Amino acid sequence: MSIEHLSQDAVLKQIIASTPAPKLAFAYDDDPARNRIYLALLESIVSQQISVKAAESIFARFLALFPDGYPHPEQLLTKTPEELRTAGLSGQKARYLQSVAEFALQNPMTNAHLRPMTDEEIVQYLLPIRGVGRWTVEMLLMFVLDRPDVFPIDDLVIRQKMVRAYGLTETGRALYKRLHEIAERWRPHRTLASRYLWRWKPEGVVSEEL
Structure with a gap:
């Protein structure tokens, strides 16, 4: 369901098709001795x-x-x-x-x-x-908490990958506004979209394996 939803974005659909699925999130631990x-x-x-x-x-x-x-x-x-x-x-x-x-x-x-x-x-x-x-x-x-709809716009790699993938030319506040507009299409699965962006390896770009 989440992949189908994200694939409605044509650019992200290509990224998902060419990128290994993200690893599972870490499990949280409610043990108060080892939180x-x-x-x-x-x-x-x-x-x-x-x-x-x-x-x-x-x-x-x-x-x-x-x-x-x-x-x-x-x-x-x-x-x-x-x-x-x-x-x-x-x-x-x-x-x-x-x-x-x-x-x-x-x-x-x-x-x-x-x-x-x-x-x-x-x-x-x-x-x-x-x-x-x-x-x-x-x-x-x-x-850790496995929240499904987080968009870490302050992450430099996320911004760089989105600029490259979507061919963006804006800078400053205009860029942030445009990134938010694009990410709105991904709700309520922005966490998964971001994790695909981290793992995506466009030519000449080093990816984060997350």
Whole structure:
């Protein structure tokens, strides 16, 4: 049903036909001892502005700082900046990670708590965390909470792929308006459309395997 709907867009239909289907989204975990939402936010912060390979290495060293390999919020808050930097984290990212831990101790972060919220309500709920922006929450919505209609327009790769696919010439606000207009055709399956765009490999363009 979703593919049929998206294929009504002739450009996207060609992209879907030439692109491997996206991988399944990560499963969320309601276990309060190992909360996938909390962990995903930590991982997103570690990944900011560095390569995937470097992020994986740093995050693994970060997890290894904890006895059971899981950064329980109360344990994370006891770590000194020096301890966190031994994992390869910058001072700023260390502070951001502890901000997530502080939030987790004071606010519910389980799927059961977030499930009744709209996508935008979840964005506004998590934005007060230092180091967490709209893009970070949108990735959480797409890959952890499996929300079907997220359009991450602030993602540079999504914008670049859409400009190329649709032959757009607009810039600035006019471009954002045009991108939103195109994506309206994809509702209520904008998450899947975006994931196809990430995996699409037009000639000369490196794709994100998502």
